[in-house]
Amino acid sequence: MPGPGSNSLDFSRALPELERLARELYANRPAPEVALVRQHVETPRLLDLEGAVAAGVARVASTVERRGPIAVGVGSRGIANLARIVVATVNELQKAGFEPFIVPAMGSHGGAEAEGQTQILADYGVDEAAIGVPVRATMDTEVVGEVGGVPVRLDRHVVEAGAVFLVNRVKPHTDFEGPIESGLAKMCAIGLGKQRGAQALHSAGVRGLRDLMPQAARLIAARGILVGGLAIVENGRDETAEIAGVPAAEVGGEVEARLLLRAKELLPRIPFESLHVLVLDRMGKDVSGAGMDTNVLGRWRIHGVEETAKPQIACVVPLSLTDASHGNAAGLGLAEFIPLRLAEKVDLVAFYANSLTAGIVGIERGQFPIVLPTDRDCVLAAAATSGRTEQEPLRLAWIADTAHTETFAVSTDLLPEVTARPDLEQIGPVRALPFEPDGRLREITELIGD
Numbered sequence: 001m002p003g004p005g006s007n008s009l010d011f012s013r014a015l016p017e018l019e020r021l022a023r024e025l026y027a028n029r030p031a032p033e034v035a036l037v038r039q040h041v042e043t044p045r046l047l048d049l050e051g052a053v054a055a056g057v058a059r060v061a062s063t064v065e066r067r068g069p070i071a072v073g074v075g076s077r078g079i080a081n082l083a084r085i086v087v088a089t090v091n092e093l094q095k096a097g098f099e100p101f102i103v104p105a106m107g108s109h110g111g112a113e114a115e116g117q118t119q120i121l122a123d124y125g126v127d128e129a130a131i132g133v134p135v136r137a138t139m140d141t142e143v144v145g146e147v148g149g150v151p152v153r154l155d156r157h158v159v160e161a162g163a164v165f166l167v168n169r170v171k172p173h174t175d176f177e178g179p180i181e182s183g184l185a186k187m188c189a190i191g192l193g194k195q196r197g198a199q200a201l202h203s204a205g206v207r208g209l210r211d212l213m214p215q216a217a218r219l220i221a222a223r224g225i226l227v228g229g230l231a232i233v234e235n236g237r238d239e240t241a242e243i244a245g246v247p248a249a250e251v252g253g254e255v256e257a258r259l260l261l262r263a264k265e266l267l268p269r270i271p272f273e274s275l276h277v278l279v280l281d282r283m284g285k286d287v288s289g290a291g292m293d294t295n296v297l298g299r300w301r302i303h304g305v306e307e308t309a310k311p312q313i314a315c316v317v318p319l320s321l322t323d324a325s326h327g328n329a330a331g332l333g334l335a336e337f338i339p340l341r342l343a344e345k346v347d348l349v350a351f352y353a354n355s356l357t358a359g360i361v362g363i364e365r366g367q368f369p370i371v372l373p374t375d376r377d378c379v380l381a382a383a384a385t386s387g388r389t390e391q392e393p394l395r396l397a398w399i400a401d402t403a404h405t406e407t408f409a410v411s412t413d414l415l416p417e418v419t420a421r422p423d424l425e426q427i428g429p430v431r432a433l434p435f436e437p438d439g440r441l442r443e444i445t446e447l448i449g450d
Contacts, residue, residue, distance in 0.1 A: 008345065011340055026380040026381060029383075031433040034411055037409065052242075053230065057093060059245035060229070070227065075105050107194060111347070142156055144159065148211070150200050150204060168187040174290035180256055185216075189201060208359075236404075271423065273310055274310075274395060276396060277386055288331070291321075294334065297311075319375050326350055337381055340374070352366065
């Protein structure tokens with residue numbers, strides 16, 4: 001986490017005047033009243049995780065003739081049971097006669113440095129001590145071909161080993177819609193391409209991701225380097241729902257497309273057409289590649305891409321950045337207001353390395369929102385600037401983050417809609433948003449426990 005003398009911003013000189021401004025504008029406004037609501041969602045859960053890993057690795061291994069060294073690509077996403085899945089994967093590869101080692105497959109994350117990427121994996125419990133095999137991190141790449149005039153780069157350790165097995169979650173992408181979005185193909189083409197490879201594909205904008213990314217993965221498979229991987233689908237409770245072994249010939253194809261459709265069915269959702277204000281306890285790279293999942297927010301913020309998704313939200317207010325993000329606040333530009341405590345956790349180098357590597361899809365999301373002293377200031381400012389008069393009903397929702405929307409809170413003006421819907425249930429009394437005396441909002445998980 002950034003600290004004094006790091007790459008974080010210093011707001012100390014502006015703070016007294018920001019506090020004065022917030023007092024003048026919002027000191028006399030009452031906190032909105034909310035009630036807890038539960039959303040009834042499908043939550044399938046895989047019971048025999050190790051058995052599913054063994055079956056998946058065996059399916060892929062049966063398609064590979066050669067044995068010997070093999071890189072196991074692991075990314076920076078907060079995947080449920082990640083270390084456990086990686087341990088089981090390594091064990092099964094060893095039983096099949098391979099000599100596995102771990103490589104970070106995360107593009108420009110970790111500040112676009114090998115040490116930073118190694119640390120991200122270690123924070124997830126993926127290091128040599130825990131897994132039992134070496135972690136080999138480098139930002140060096142080699143060009144293995146090109147697609148659409150864009151060079152396809154691959155991690156040097158992967159090229160030297162001549163084989164790579166991927167472990168990644170399949171989910172809707174936060175930048176585009178297509179038959180292949182975030183999953184094994186993306187990890188292969190962009191994650192293993194490190195900063196330079198990721199930047200090259202992102203330079204083509206949405207086309208580079210939607211069209212060229214699957215082509216790049218298939219090119220790497222055709223070179224005989226990609227042997228396949230494990231595709232993971234999660235439910236809305238951040239639990240493993242399904243694991244499938246995907247041979248190289250099926251990466252970026254029908255199997256991934258089918259798993260993507262299943263992931264979309266299980267995707268967390270905010271069950272309203274429109275909101276004035278959405279409050280989130282946290283955002284972060286371990287929550288979503290965009291910090292906050294654009295599929296849940298209903299906004300893209302990409303130049304040239306039409307905003308047609310739901311819900312339509314006037315003001316988004318994340319209150320903290322997860323420690324696992326290591327200061328990388330990618331997606332911060334999706335928000336309108338943030339409190340000082342979030343702003344001070346942003347490491348500009350990590351943030352900008354990720355945003356600039358993403359090219360046009362990262363520029364608007366790389367902007368800073370309005371920074372106010374406290375959580376309370378931000379929430380009240382959002383309510384006051386969301387396009388409604390003080391006499392109009394306030395449509396506000398409060399969630400933990402975009403990966404957890406099963407239990408959340410809504411303003412009292414939304415409760416009639418809750419009552420009218422069979423998929424929603426009020427589970428708590430009406431109460432004012434629980435701001436502490438210093439203006440910090442208690443986390444919604446604390447409210448659930450009250």
